[in-house]
Amino acid sequence: MNQIGPEWIKPAFDQRFNERARQAGRQMEIERLQNRQRKLEKMLKISYQKRNMSYFLNGKKF
Secondary structure: OOOOOOHHHHHHHHHHHHHHHHHHHOOHHHHHHHHHHHHHHHHHHHHHHHHHHHHHHHOOOO
């Protein structure tokens, strides 16, 4: 791994990176993507539950 400088600067660099990542996560585009991801996860969960119920009712094994 590349050395970014003296050892004493590493915590400050890490903190700055974390802060920038937090700022990026608050951007509107990221929020839209996260909302879309939540919707997709919910759709998959519902689909999976329906499929499992169908297998259960029809006596099929996985």
